Amino acid sequence: MYVAVKGGERAIDNAHAWLAEERRGDTSVAELTVPQIREQLALAVNRVMTEGSLYDPDLAALAIKQSRGDLIEAIFLIRAYRTTLPRIGHSEPVETDTMACDRRVSATFKDVPGGQVLGPTFDYTHRLLDFKLMAEGELPAAAEGEPRLEPTPHVTSFLNKEGLIQGEEHAEVMPPDLTREPLELPANRALRLQALTRGDEGFILSMAYSTQRGYGNSHAFVGELRIGKVAVEMEVPELGFAIEVGEVELTECETVNKFAGSKVEPPQFTRGYGLTFGQTERKAISMALVDRSLRSKELGVEVSNSPAHDEEFVLYHCDNIQATGFLEHIKLPHYVDFQSEMELVRKMRAEIAEAEAGSSVKEAAE
Amino acid sequence: MGKPQRSLTPEQAARQTWMGLLAKSDAAQLAGLVGAQGALPAFDWLRRPEIGGVMVRGRMGGSGAPFNLGEMTVTRCSLRLATGEVGHGYVQGRDKVQAEHAALVDALMQGPRADEVRDTVLDPLEAAQTEIRTARAAKAAATKVDFFTMVRGED
Numbered sequence: 001m002y003v004a005v006k007g008g009e010r011a012i013d014n015a016h017a018w019l020a021e022e023r024r025g026d027t028s029v030a031e032l033t034v035p036q037i038r039e040q041l042a043l044a045v046n047r048v049m050t051e052g053s054l055y056d057p058d059l060a061a062l063a064i065k066q067s068r069g070d071l072i073e074a075i076f077l078i079r080a081y082r083t084t085l086p087r088i089g090h091s092e093p094v095e096t097d098t099m100a101c102d103r104r105v106s107a108t109f110k111d112v113p114g115g116q117v118l119g120p121t122f123d124y125t126h127r128l129l130d131f132k133l134m135a136e137g138e139l140p141a142a143a144e145g146e147p148r149l150e151p152t153p154h155v156t157s158f159l160n161k162e163g164l165i166q167g168e169e170h171a172e173v174m175p176p177d178l179t180r181e182p183l184e185l186p187a188n189r190a191l192r193l194q195a196l197t198r199g200d201e202g203f204i205l206s207m208a209y210s211t212q213r214g215y216g217n218s219h220a221f222v223g224e225l226r227i228g229k230v231a232v233e234m235e236v237p238e239l240g241f242a243i244e245v246g247e248v249e250l251t252e253c254e255t256v257n258k259f260a261g262s263k264v265e266p267p268q269f270t271r272g273y274g275l276t277f278g279q280t281e282r283k284a285i286s287m288a289l290v291d292r293s294l295r296s297k298e299l300g301v302e303v304s305n306s307p308a309h310d311e312e313f314v315l316y317h318c319d320n321i322q323a324t325g326f327l328e329h330i331k332l333p334h335y336v337d338f339q340s341e342m343e344l345v346r347k348m349r350a351e352i353a354e355a356e357a358g359s360s361v362k363e364a365a366e
Numbered sequence: 367m368g369k370p371q372r373s374l375t376p377e378q379a380a381r382q383t384w385m386g387l388l389a390k391s392d393a394a395q396l397a398g399l400v401g402a403q404g405a406l407p408a409f410d411w412l413r414r415p416e417i418g419g420v421m422v423r424g425r426m427g428g429s430g431a432p433f434n435l436g437e438m439t440v441t442r443c444s445l446r447l448a449t450g451e452v453g454h455g456y457v458q459g460r461d462k463v464q465a466e467h468a469a470l471v472d473a474l475m476q477g478p479r480a481d482e483v484r485d486t487v488l489d490p491l492e493a494a495q496t497e498i499r500t501a502r503a504a505k506a507a508a509t510k511v512d513f514f515t516m517v518r519g520e521d
Binding site for chain 2: 049050053054055056058059082085086087088089090091092093094095096097100101102103110115116117118119120121142143144145146147148149154156157168169170171172173174175176177178179189190191193194197198229231232234236238239241242243244245246247248250252254271273275277
């Protein structure tokens with residue numbers, strides 16, 4: 001248990017002043033601006049927005065600057081800011097089939113209407129350090145083609161026409177919100193998806209990887225991965241109709257898994273779903289695999305002891321702010337706590353020594 | 367859109383469109399266009415600009431029931447012009463001046479200056495947004511690939 005301590009104010013102030021100095025680093029090197037971080041470290045910004053659960057690129061960039069690039073610390077700052085915001089309302093569900101796709105690939109169908117669009121991807125790069133980036137230089141302009149302005153249909157909608165894939169019920173039910181009500185188990189899928197999308201990228205990635213390696217065996221294909229901007233609509237009470245209040249960049253991943261059928265479902269493909277803020281495809285793919293894994297019970301398949309099948313294990317350990325909060329608190333003063341532990345250990349040792357002394361006296365007497 | 371939209375009157379549909387343009391506008395561009403309007407009418411605040419969060423929802427599997435994805439920042443305000451029109455401003459982000467400009471434009475679009483404001487504010491905003499969208503779509507189109515499946519060896 002942590003017991004409050006007093007004192008140390010001057011040392012704490014001085015530590016924070018030094019932190020500010022270290023954050024700035026060598027003053028002969030130009031200072032980073034928030035727009036530079038927003039524009040040039042966009043994938044870090046996207047991760048902070050997704051796990052911080054707040055879409056605001058400027059604030060995420062500021063948090064990265066303030067945290068010296070410690071992304072979990074930055075996510076912590078965003079979560080803390082988020083709690084100060086009055087809730088204006090909730091949006092209509094975003095319609096990702098209207099997305100203006102920068103990227104859209106399918107690993108299951110090579111010829112999909114709308115095409116395979118690579119977008120600005122690291123895929124197919126050679127992962128060799130590019131020393132040209134150490135020098136400032138002009139950039140060749142990206143090539144342009146004939147723009148597709150009509151919406152790109154979802155790949156799963158084609159499988160759906162044949163009835164080969166599990167349908168999604170288009171119900172308009174109010175989803176639970178774990179920023180308002182504490183997470184309780186069993187969680188329904190809406191709550192699980194909210195927890196997973198905010199969850200730590202590394203944790204969700206490892207859980208997803210474990211399912212691929214055989215812990216809760218399921219073999220997923222990426223039916224579709226798309227990245228692009230989607231309008232956000234919200235019903236405005238004073239108007240009586242919905243208006244667009246902005247647009248967000250999203251990454252969406254739909255996985256399909258072969259499924260032999262169960263007592264409750266015929267053989268078909270089942271779905272996993274990942275949706276994240278910004279360009280965050282590793283996270284979206286991981287989320288889709290873990291979503292599918294956690295659906296085992298409702299699909300009527302045998303649930304193993306594997307971590308990725310265990311809703312409690314996944315949902316209670318995926319939040320990096322909860323995890324780091326509990327983990328890092330053990331470095332704060334625990335003097336009183338530890339003192340009582342020391343007393344206890346001393347007492348136990350004394351008791352053993354006493355018992356040993358007693359028995360050796362007895363032996364000698366015999 | 368997924369939810370069956372209540373049918374809007376032509377006036378409501380037009381307002382829905384321009385409020386969407388204002389919400390997604392670039393704050394600096396909007397400030398420039400509003401600043402070029404000359405004398406702006408006096409107004410009273412009905413609700414001063416406030417920054418808040420809107421919970422963005424997604425759909426399970428892209429087409430199913432809703433779930434909560436995460437929030438976005440939105441700034442809103444409401445005002446009444448001396449001539450009586452009430453304007454609402456909703457803009458993405460945390461710019462209170464941008465929200466005020468959006469509400470002013472919304473109010474002006476309901477009065478006698480509507481045609482002029484459409485030409486000098488809304489049309490340029492729409493052109494800018496279309497240009498950005500088209501430029502990205504053109505770059506995406508250049509990365510479209512055709513994969514060929516190779517026949518595997520029999521050994």
